[in-house]
Amino acid sequence: MASNKKFAEIATKWNEAEAVNHDIVLSTRVRLARNLAALPFPHGMTLAERQELIDAVGRAMKDTPLGQSGYCFFRGEELTELEKALLLEKHLISPQFAGGMKEQGILISADESIVVMIGEEDHVRIQSFLPGLQLSAALAGANQVDDWLEQGLDWAFDDKIGYLTACPSNVGTGLRASVMVHLPALAMTGRLEQLFAAMGKLGLTVRGIYGEGSESMGALYQISNQVTLGYSEEEILARLETVINQISAEEQKARDWLKEQQTVKLHDMIWRAYGTASFARTLSLREMMDCLSRLRLGVDLGILERMNKSQLNKMLIGGQDHFLMKEDGRELAAGDIDILRASFIRGVLDGK
Amino acid sequence: MASNKKFAEIATKWNEAEAVNHDIVLSTRVRLARNLAALPFPHGMTLAERQELIDAVGRAMKDTPLGQSGYCFFRGEELTELEKALLLEKHLISPQFAGGMKEQGILISADESIVVMIGEEDHVRIQSFLPGLQLSAALAGANQVDDWLEQGLDWAFDDKIGYLTACPSNVGTGLRASVMVHLPALAMTGRLEQLFAAMGKLGLTVRGIYGEGSESMGALYQISNQVTLGYSEEEILARLETVINQISAEEQKARDWLKEQQTVKLHDMIWRAYGTASFARTLSLREMMDCLSRLRLGVDLGILERMNKSQLNKMLIGGQDHFLMKEDGRELAAGDIDILRASFIRGVLDGK
Numbered sequence: 001m002a003s004n005k006k007f008a009e010i011a012t013k014w015n016e017a018e019a020v021n022h023d024i025v026l027s028t029r030v031r032l033a034r035n036l037a038a039l040p041f042p043h044g045m046t047l048a049e050r051q052e053l054i055d056a057v058g059r060a061m062k063d064t065p066l067g068q069s070g071y072c073f074f075r076g077e078e079l080t081e082l083e084k085a086l087l088l089e090k091h092l093i094s095p096q097f098a099g100g101m102k103e104q105g106i107l108i109s110a111d112e113s114i115v116v117m118i119g120e121e122d123h124v125r126i127q128s129f130l131p132g133l134q135l136s137a138a139l140a141g142a143n144q145v146d147d148w149l150e151q152g153l154d155w156a157f158d159d160k161i162g163y164l165t166a167c168p169s170n171v172g173t174g175l176r177a178s179v180m181v182h183l184p185a186l187a188m189t190g191r192l193e194q195l196f197a198a199m200g201k202l203g204l205t206v207r208g209i210y211g212e213g214s215e216s217m218g219a220l221y222q223i224s225n226q227v228t229l230g231y232s233e234e235e236i237l238a239r240l241e242t243v244i245n246q247i248s249a250e251e252q253k254a255r256d257w258l259k260e261q262q263t264v265k266l267h268d269m270i271w272r273a274y275g276t277a278s279f280a281r282t283l284s285l286r287e288m289m290d291c292l293s294r295l296r297l298g299v300d301l302g303i304l305e306r307m308n309k310s311q312l313n314k315m316l317i318g319g320q321d322h323f324l325m326k327e328d329g330r331e332l333a334a335g336d337i338d339i340l341r342a343s344f345i346r347g348v349l350d351g352k
Numbered sequence: 353m354a355s356n357k358k359f360a361e362i363a364t365k366w367n368e369a370e371a372v373n374h375d376i377v378l379s380t381r382v383r384l385a386r387n388l389a390a391l392p393f394p395h396g397m398t399l400a401e402r403q404e405l406i407d408a409v410g411r412a413m414k415d416t417p418l419g420q421s422g423y424c425f426f427r428g429e430e431l432t433e434l435e436k437a438l439l440l441e442k443h444l445i446s447p448q449f450a451g452g453m454k455e456q457g458i459l460i461s462a463d464e465s466i467v468v469m470i471g472e473e474d475h476v477r478i479q480s481f482l483p484g485l486q487l488s489a490a491l492a493g494a495n496q497v498d499d500w501l502e503q504g505l506d507w508a509f510d511d512k513i514g515y516l517t518a519c520p521s522n523v524g525t526g527l528r529a530s531v532m533v534h535l536p537a538l539a540m541t542g543r544l545e546q547l548f549a550a551m552g553k554l555g556l557t558v559r560g561i562y563g564e565g566s567e568s569m570g571a572l573y574q575i576s577n578q579v580t581l582g583y584s585e586e587e588i589l590a591r592l593e594t595v596i597n598q599i600s601a602e603e604q605k606a607r608d609w610l611k612e613q614q615t616v617k618l619h620d621m622i623w624r625a626y627g628t629a630s631f632a633r634t635l636s637l638r639e640m641m642d643c644l645s646r647l648r649l650g651v652d653l654g655i656l657e658r659m660n661k662s663q664l665n666k667m668l669i670g671g672q673d674h675f676l677m678k679e680d681g682r683e684l685a686a687g688d689i690d691i692l693r694a695s696f697i698r699g700v701l702d703g704k
Contacts, residue, residue, distance in 0.1 A: 264633055264634055264687075264691055265634075267633045268632055268633035268634045268694070271631040271632065271633055272627070272628060272631055272632050272633075274627075274631050275624070275626075275627025275628050275630055275631035275632070276624060276627050278627055278630075278631075279623040279624055279626050279627035279630075280620055280623065280624050280627070281616055281619045281620035281623055281624075282616055282617075282620045335616075339616055342620070
């Protein structure tokens with residue numbers, strides 16, 4: 001197994017965490033759901049209509065900057081199963097899209113800050129990815145793509161309620177803003193459940209790193225807006241940003257408390273994770289993610305001076321099953337992947 | 353807290369494991385129980401009689417090589433609580449002796465291969481310590497001391513049953529031979545209980561590293577003869593040696609099996625222990641002992657080439673509470689000792 005496509009490399013825009021000075025918020029994603037007025041929603045489309053959708057969007061792109069170099073367009077059949085899995089492990093596409101039918105299309109910008117899925121739950125889902133907490137900038141990126149596409153496409157839009165979408169939960173702005181946060185100190189001090197319950201009341205949703213229905217791993221959570229109707233895009237983002245800033249402050253307080261009141265326990269935990277990462281010969285995905293969480297906390301708190309965020313970011317993407325398989329070039333059993341993962345992690349620590 | 357006595361150093365004869373080419377048997381101890389015919393057994397003695405005992409044994413020693421340089425004699429009151437604790441942590445005296453009354457005496461040879469306790473359960477307990485499996489040599493060492501003492505002392509002896517002792521279980525030869533074995537592979541493969549049950553039927557006793565009633569730690573066990581009556585010293589030792597050789601062979605088989613059939617699991621376990629030893633900031637005694645067991649297995653199997661047995665032996669003695677306190681010079685709380693232990697272990701790994 002191999003891939004020569006650029007997105008098969010580990011680096012991706014949202015994971016350039018060095019670029020943004022934010023320890024707790026790893027990344028921001030904004031997506032806009034759009035549908036063509038002339039076609040039924042994807043779940044009711046024939047294969048011919050799906051083909052028509054891809055052709056229409058492809059044509060609309062062609063006459064805009066999206067058709068220029070700097071953007072790559074792929075039809076579903078041009079991507080192997082491995083390549084779809086790699087895109088999924090970079091969180092650039094949804095599990096639904098990765099496992100979907102043939103008649104799909106995807107547009108990816110060179111730095112992967114823009115990814116447009118065609119033929120997912122909605123006709124078009126414009127996604128904008130940035131590192132750290134950059135809600136407005138991410139929205140601006142998505143809006144720019146929306147504007148370009150609108151020049152050639154007629155979106156399903158109702159003057160009273162806004163953009164029409166396949167699922168009522170997206171009707172209105174079609175906007176979902178999602179922020180990936182790292183909350184190890186709140187997890188350790190047992191404060192998360194209470195905070196997450198409060199977020200539900202504020203119309204926000206909390207998910208694990210692998211999206212809807214996924215468990216949390218490595219103290220990484222995706223926090224996003226639930227409601228898209230009845231508020232402006234700016235209002236939705238402002239509310240999310242307020243909550244994210246509050247939760248970041250809480251996490252920072254919990255980190256300070258651990259650092260001052262639980263110094264030995266904290267250092268012990270972080271250095272043991274470093275020991276495991278340095279020497280384990282087999283690592284499950286879950287254990288790697290837990291290790292990474294502790295290592296990241298150690299880097300954030302200045303305890304693990306011998307590591308840096310580039311290493312952590314490389315491990316976060318490259319330590320996943322399909323990235324490991326791609327490197328190894330073979331289809332592997334679960335036990336073999338865990339061995340490969342441990343070896344990969346040791347290699348990154350050794351500066352490879 | 354401090355001690356300038358030589359036995360307060362970490363090195364001790366039985367722990368010179370490099371000297372004897374035996375991976376599984378760490379050390380051999382032979383002890384002879386002897387009592388003076390003219391005095392009641394210790395549990396029935398007055399303080400004056402205990403004083404008389406020490407004087408009598410002291411006089412008898414004086415005219416033999418035991419009175420020369422190369423041997424140190426201490427009265428109980430010359431040893432601090434810390435020093436008794438250090439002797440206990442080196443397994444050179446019994447907990448009973450360490451916690452006993454004032455009127456005690458102890459003779460220690462320069463290399464600590466000979467330790468005589470006076471006023472323990474019996475009047476005199478001659479102990480001979482050697483590294484590896486050296487039952488005959490250890491018995492010869494103890495017998496030599498017995499011969500020297502006999503020149504000036506009249507042992508309680510019955511022509512029919514042999515030496516008389518405070519506890520009937522020691523009557524006859526007064527001999528207890530004890531071998532410290534490291535059985536990590538048998539412990540991992542769940543075979544120990546069955547083997548230990550069989551040993552009971554053969555008249556042998558199995559104890560943890562801290563003696564009677566102690567739990568096992570770090571897969572270290574002391575195997576000794578139960579019966580001292582009705583067999584010659586040579587018969588007792590031959591039977592013990594046969595069983596020890598059998599159990600060593602079983603352990604070796606289990607190690608080979610792990611090495612061949614559970615390669616990754618074995619390497620992973622050993623290297624993780626190395627990671628913990630290298631980076632933990634707090635280590636309980638139990639966790640240190642478990643780590644040491646895995647590290648020792650790694651060294652034995654040639655997996656941990658960067659470590660050697662001197663380091664392991666240093667950790668085994670020096671990583672105990674009182675040796676750590678002695679180095680630190682203060683009385684410490686349990687949590688502080690665990691921090692000190694982790695730091696000591698890291699230091700030994702760093703070649704300190």
